[in-house]
């Protein structure tokens with residue numbers, strides 16, 4: 001039994017008031033317990049290991065030396081001498097005193113002030129004397145106490161709003177921004193006296209409201225080349241009323257000519273060029289009456305071309321007849337008109353022409369009986385020669401070729417040649433395939 005066990009037993013026994021032998025657990029007679037000097041000397045002389053041997057202390061010696069050893073034993077638990085209320089084994093004390101003890105003494109390396117460990121935790125990272133880099137990464141290094149002044153007012157990398165457009169910019173780019181800032185104030189380059197025009201509004205000012213900007217005379221499309229500041233324009237207009245008017249009138253006549261040319265082109269584009277004309281003469285009975293009254297009255301068809309780039313032709317009809325047919329026949333003629341492509345064509349005009357009066361009877365009820373006449377142009381006929389530029393309407397070369405007695409007024413009533421008060425006259429020209437191609 002070691003010393004520790006004996007002490008523990010004695011201690012337990014006294015609190016219970018019953019004494020038992022720690023060896024055999026038999027009750028002891030109190031009267032027989034007495035101090036035994038010899039035995040004590042003997043016990044205190046026993047050789048023992050340190051009570052911290054299990055934690056690693058290798059000390060051993062006589063029991064009476066133990067207390068002295070414990071005063072220096074690296075494994076003995078002791079309170080921190082700074083009274084920080086920590087208890088720890090002696091071996092860990094230096095580390096604690098140096099780094100962890102909240103009551104240790106620390107001196108700030110920057111400001112030289114003394115702190116307890118606790119207070120230093122707070123001071124660290126905020127010491128006004130510590131030298132730090134600017135957080136904007138401008139590269140400057142300074143004591144912490146001047147940092148905020150630097151960041152607000154001195155740092156070249158601080159952000160700052162542009163005073164004109166209010167957008168945020170890094171301080172050292174704000175100057176170059178202001179060369180482009182859309183709200184940067186500018187003085188009118190025309191010296192009209194306007195200052196403080198925002199850059200983005202300048203064009204609008206020059207265009208709409210600058211009194212010094214040069215403007216073009218509103219009669220520029222009529223040919224006036226005058227330019228002057230906006231405010232002088234009304235005087236120019238007053239002084240040049242006559243010349244502006246004459247410019248206008250010549251513009252109008254130029255435009256009239258252009259319109260005529262365009263009309264002619266549109267007509268050319270709209271004429272048929274397939275070698276076939278189907279000419280509807282509507283309001284037939286009224287037109288026959290009119291022809292009777294006016295005598296020798298000729299109606300004209302739309303013009304048409306024999307083929308693309310071919311001969312330009314026109315059919316005419318005397319609804320009350322002419323020549324040998326006058327008064328009782330429908331007469332039909334065709335004539336060659338001066339065309340756009342005459343210089344490219346063979347002359348005289350020599351292709352077979354067929355006139356047809358169409359029977360408008362319903363083909364499902366009876367076979368249509370069209371009236372047809374075909375002729376080969378007489379090469380000596382004046383109108384089939386190449387038209388000359390100087391042709392006029394009284395010239396015999398304008399006389400069409402055709403049939404004064406195409407159909408009698410009597411026959412035209414027999415079938416459905418007139419239907420819904422309209423007749424259809426067809427003229428077709430047989431052009432050989434090789435010419436069309």
Ligand SMILES: [Zn+2]
Pocket residue numbers: 050051052053057058059069070073074075076
């Ligand atoms: Zn020890």
Ligand SMILES: [Zn+2]
Pocket residue numbers: 080081082083084085086096097100101102103104
């Ligand atoms: Zn401590």
Ligand SMILES: [Zn+2]
Pocket residue numbers: 108109110111112113123127128129
């Ligand atoms: Zn400090």
Ligand SMILES: [Zn+2]
Pocket residue numbers: 134135136137138139140150151154155156157
């Ligand atoms: Zn900075």
Ligand SMILES: [Zn+2]
Pocket residue numbers: 162163164165166167177178181182183184
């Ligand atoms: Zn700006």
Ligand SMILES: [Zn+2]
Pocket residue numbers: 188189190191192193194205206209210211212213
């Ligand atoms: Zn201006």
Ligand SMILES: [Zn+2]
Pocket residue numbers: 217218219224225226236240244
């Ligand atoms: Zn003008």
